[in-house]
Amino acid sequence: MARPRLAVYKFSSCDGCQLSLLDCEDELLALAGAVEIAYFLEASRQALPGPYDVVLVEGSVTTEEEVERLKEVRRQAKLLVAIGACATAGGIQALRNWADADAFRRAVYPTPGYIRTLDRVRPLGDVVLVDAELRGCPISKRQLLDFLAAVLIGRTPRMPAHSVCTECKRRGAVCVMVASGVPCLGPVTQAGCGAICPAYARGCYGCFGPMERPNTGALGDRFVALGQSRDEVARAFRGINAYALPFAAAGDRFARSDIEEG
Amino acid sequence: MNPTPPLGTHAAIPKPALDQVLGALRDAGYTLVGPKVADGAIVYGEITGIADLPVGWTAEQEAGRYRLRPGVPGRLFGFAVGPHAPKRYLYPSTATLFRTRRTAEGFEVLPGEEAAPRYALVGVRACDLAAIAIQDRVFLDGPAPDPHYRARREAAFLLAVNCLEPGGTCFCASTRTGPRCTTGFDLALTELDEVLLVEVGSEAGAAMLAAADWRPASAFELTRARRALAEAEGRMGRTMDVRDLPDLLYERLDHPRWEAVAARCLSCANCTMVCPTCFCADVVDTSDLTGGEAARVRVWDSCFNHEFSYVFGGHLRPNIRARYRQWLTHKLATWIDQYGVLGCVGCGRCITWCPAAIDLTEELAAIRGGEPT
Amino acid sequence: MSMTAVGPVPPAPHPLQPHAARLVTVTPEAPGIATYVFELADPALRARYAFAPGQFNMLFLPGIGECAISLSSDAGEPGRLAHTVRAVGSVTRAIARLRPGDAIGLRGPYGSPWPVDRLRGRDLILVAGGIGLAPLRPVVYHLIRHRPAFGRVQLLIGARVPADLLFVSEYQAWRAAEIEVIETVDRADETWTGRVGVVPVLFYQLRPDPRRTAVLTCGPEIMMRFVVYEALARRIPRDAIYLSLERNMKCAVAVCGRCQYGPFFLCKDGPVLSYDRVEPFFSVEEY
């Protein structure tokens, strides 16, 4: 069988996820042997035309041009994989979906007239069909390799749908929320990172986004019981994955009732 | 050289002499694992001697809350169980079952794990001994004894401790699994003010105790230990009424309380991960990029996890209500039918370590109190 | 990494380690469904291997995974291990890509069989929905081998559409052995002249004698619910209704915990259970 053709595309993002791919030094040789890296501007200037078997797409969609470019990428992709929080949920830049983008534009750019953006920062899935997601900010190199290995051997790639807590307890870390009262998004966040933050005595920031059916409301209530203001709770959900549906809803709920109570 | 105490001996040793026992265990090739302070809690980890124990420490435990506190100065074991259970050493959270390698004819199977480590588990409490006895049934008495568990279990030395300081979420007196260690240990300690009483539970235990300057415990010391244990039994932070189980829960599978607790439960799986008896697992397949080598890896799983109950066509327990009900009815009802005992040994870990402060004793009481619907 | 290679045959030391087997033949049955006959590589093991109707094997492909698949062949011919597989996920799709001669891992048999010996002398109603006919086919073969030992036998088969009906080419032989085969489809097409409607409806035309009839059913749980309802309505006793249940399964030896159904581990106590035992849970939603 011919080696599957891999392409890597980037939209509005910081390159961090692509770097995870470049970071696979030990595996890069095996990877280059297993797939044909046909398009990956970050790594090589060679850019072969599509179609591609697997396309990893980093970044969110923020302009009309990006919408069109993404649709073209979709046409070239057998399997389109959104990689990273920007691609799967809009990323940190989606925070502007709660703000006045025009005001930002006027504040940041000397000639704001040249800047044309969508009214909202969009995850890829808002624009095209996404076949699979690798979560995280940045993605986990281990998950990326596992994903590619799965595709290569013909195993259905499956990312965990369960909480970071599961990973946290598997590695034997102590719950920061229970032992130190530190708010932690672990109970509603999808596993995959290996529970890095709790293992270093910090609360989870939710960079892998919401797990399947997260009970965000109950966790927010618990943060309040631990002494957080509702505004702080809203901000906890409005992080890297603010625009992911369950986090967005929780953020709105706690922000709104703050106003109602105030 | 001290004489070897006969089985069943109640001996006494000066507290520092515990190091002699630990030293003997190390010399016998055991890796010592015991309680120590780390990350704001009393966890299990590798220790070398008394100096690594949480000497003078204790912990406050409440639903969803754990705080380290200074306890009685000099006390070696003045605390109840922490987040870790012996489970993680006998049934590790991740284990490679076996590997495969591609061959001309298909594939060959290679062993997964090297030799099992030999652990001496220090400070194991009565509830955890009961939990080990339960996991023995799960892993060893089933249709196919689990070789990973068996290797670790048979190699293990259990140095138990009678609980004189039950925690705020303990209820082993209700489940009749503590606070006294009655069986299943090699040595069991009771910590009095000046001495450690040591009960010899096995030949291996006797051999290790012989390394220390032991003498028979006095009648006075034994009476004090008995009294301290009786007092501890009366100071449990929780109680649980276990009458009428399992039928009580079978009759109330539609109780409205399941819905109420589901509103608070995060389905995060912490309770099952910290529980010393929970055994559920997933098996994950991995392969290298060439597909030449692959492995089957077993990891702890939980009935709270979304993937746990999928079949083609959907999830059979699609919501938190169904999952919490599975967890509680398994622990307190179906377990009895499966293994002849409760699946709960009253250690209180799931109460303390639930980030949502859900307390199974409270949930059972509510279900018991309410009328069946 | 230097490790001594241990072949999977003779009998693997690890209980979860599969035995080497080879695909012998593939027979397409319906869209997405085919019957695969495997043969154990080790002749000694092959000679020793025996199963009973209703039991299943765990089928394994390296790097892909493992899943439970019922034996669908004649237990009287245990050298020929047929499995009728619907390609729905990781392993089953990979099985669908296999060619005769390809290697596969297999361990088993596991699970409780249909109680065919205890049912001698009885009238039987077998009710299958979709792929649920696969674990019932060994019962049919058993009945054919021991036909005089049983009373009236009716086999109700349901499929979504005519093309989904399994083992159609064998119905004639089954009928010849005095097994009344009654098929129905949820949706007819232009070729279909038979019954239309869900399987439990076929019960309306049956007049079973409740004292001597037993019901054996396998299919979607919703279908089995109605089957139980119809059977109870005809006063067939609870302990004469047998269901084959499906749950997610990772080990098949009652340690992974996934297949729990109330107090039962479906890999060991099931998949076949009599209704009187499962009733308290069967009626509870999302249990």
Ligand SMILES: Cc1cc2nc3c(=O)[nH]c(=O)nc-3n(C[C@H](O)[C@H](O)[C@H](O)COP(=O)(O)OP(=O)(O)OC[C@H]3O[C@@H](n4cnc5c(N)ncnc54)[C@H](O)[C@@H]3O)c2cc1C
């Ligand atoms: C006792 C028994 C006997 C059986 N007999 C047969 C038989 O004879 N023939 C037959 O065809 N089948 C049979 N089955 C069913 C078969 O075992 C399952 O369909 C099995 O899951 C197939 O494995 P797979 O790897 O192909 O699918 P999987 O990859 O496990 O996928 C199965 C389904 O679950 C979904 N899924 C998988 N993983 C997840 C996840 N993490 N989260 C959410 N959804 C997920 C998939 O999308 C798919 O719909 C039997 C099952 C049992 C328990």
Ligand code: SF4
């Ligand atoms: S009971 Fe508590 S620990 Fe258990 S899943 Fe629910 S929230 Fe998590």
Ligand code: SF4
């Ligand atoms: S159910 Fe809770 S209290 Fe009971 S043994 Fe498990 S963790 Fe301990």
Ligand code: SF4
């Ligand atoms: S309570 Fe849940 S995780 Fe624990 S043993 Fe039972 S089914 Fe498994």
